[in-house]
Amino acid sequence: MAMTVRPRRSVLYMPGSNARALEKGRSLPADGLILDLEDAVAPDAKAPARDTIREAIAAGGYGGRELIVRTNGLSSPWGYDDLRMAATSGADAVLLPKVESPDGVRQAEAVLRAAGAPETLRIWCMMETPLGVLNAREIAGASPALGGLVLGTSDLAKDLHAAHTRDRLPMITSLGLCLLAARVYGLAVLDGVHLDLNDDEGFAFSCRQGRELGFDGKTLIHPKTIAACNDAFAPSADEIAQARRIIEAHGEAAAQGKGVVLVDGKLVENLHVENARRLVALGEAIAALDSAGR
Numbered sequence: 001m002a003m004t005v006r007p008r009r010s011v012l013y014m015p016g017s018n019a020r021a022l023e024k025g026r027s028l029p030a031d032g033l034i035l036d037l038e039d040a041v042a043p044d045a046k047a048p049a050r051d052t053i054r055e056a057i058a059a060g061g062y063g064g065r066e067l068i069v070r071t072n073g074l075s076s077p078w079g080y081d082d083l084r085m086a087a088t089s090g091a092d093a094v095l096l097p098k099v100e101s102p103d104g105v106r107q108a109e110a111v112l113r114a115a116g117a118p119e120t121l122r123i124w125c126m127m128e129t130p131l132g133v134l135n136a137r138e139i140a141g142a143s144p145a146l147g148g149l150v151l152g153t154s155d156l157a158k159d160l161h162a163a164h165t166r167d168r169l170p171m172i173t174s175l176g177l178c179l180l181a182a183r184v185y186g187l188a189v190l191d192g193v194h195l196d197l198n199d200d201e202g203f204a205f206s207c208r209q210g211r212e213l214g215f216d217g218k219t220l221i222h223p224k225t226i227a228a229c230n231d232a233f234a235p236s237a238d239e240i241a242q243a244r245r246i247i248e249a250h251g252e253a254a255a256q257g258k259g260v261v262l263v264d265g266k267l268v269e270n271l272h273v274e275n276a277r278r279l280v281a282l283g284e285a286i287a288a289l290d291s292a293g294r
């Protein structure tokens with residue numbers, strides 16, 4: 001059975017006020033781009049940044065990259081105008097900051113729909129406050145328009161009074177709760193940013209850890225980190241080859257009326273086949289993106 005998986009290994013933030021960054025986004029190998037109106041944009045630059053983002057998306061050239069507009073909160077002076085712009089911008093998704101309740105999602109959704117947002121526009125939520133994380137399950141189930149959760153580990157660390165440690169132990173509970181909520185509702189889920197651009201080793205560790213925990217990918221702040229992130233979140237050639245062996249061996253076993261089989265000495269059941277199919281589909285989707293130049 002064919003399975004569709006959208007690669008979201010690397011999703012790069014860029015300030016909506018930075019036209020050069022938006023231009024560069026058209027040629028970077030990121031799976032997605034977050035065109036930011038919130039924290040990366042100074043108050044005086046918010047209104048012009050809205051125009052810059054709208055014009056950039058309208059001009060096109062982003063290929064298969066997923067385009068996500070991060071708006072300001074509705075309690076800020078810019079939130080409503082941001083949502084109205086994003087509604088008809090042609091973006092794939094709107095990313096709401098600091099979401100703390102399902103009502104926050106529904107309120108934003110009502111503004112988007114009233115502004116003419118198409119049914120295809122997804123709503124993504126930043127999970128970056130203690131209350132938001134505790135309400136992750138309700139937020140993830142707030143609307144069928146939900147597309148994904150993004151961890152805001154910088155804001156979260158601040159609110160938790162937590163340290164940024166290499167092993168990210170202080171974050172683990174929050175990461176786990178958001179992952180659980182996303183998987184319950186079939187949403188995408190992206191890990192937070194690694195702030196130290198000179199710490200290649202720490203970055204590689206956090207990518208590996210994020211993938212092992214179950215994240216689909218990681219949010220990034222600089223283009224130089226995209227390639228390593230893509231590698232870390234893509235299934236390796238060995239993993240794909242093993243997944244194919246699992247699918248084939250289980251298919252042969254099923255044809256003989258057996259429910260289980262050993263592959264490379266390990267027990268394989270239906271659940272392993274499901275995961276193997278996901279890995280193969282992800283590998284194929286990545287190959288298709290790469291061959292299209294995105």
Ligand SMILES: CC(C)(COP(=O)(O)OP(=O)(O)OC[C@H]1O[C@@H](n2cnc3c(N)ncnc32)[C@H](O)[C@@H]1OP(=O)(O)O)[C@@H](O)C(=O)NCCC(=O)NCCSC(=O)C[C@H](O)C(=O)O
Binds near residue numbers: 020193
């Ligand atoms: C961090 C930066 C300000 C560094 O910018 P800069 O000094 O320009 O870097 P470089 O000179 O090394 O840039 C080299 C070229 O790459 C382009 N570039 C740099 N960053 C980006 C980017 N993010 N997107 C696209 N292109 C980028 C430069 O234009 C240079 O190109 P060229 O002209 O060809 O030489 C900068 O990287 C930056 O602004 N990063 C994004 C910051 C951001 O968006 N922050 C907000 C999101 S993080 C967050 O909010 C987390 C969350 O909410 C939480 O709570 O955790």
Ligand SMILES: [Mg+2]
Binds near residue numbers: 128152154155
């Ligand atoms: Mg934040």
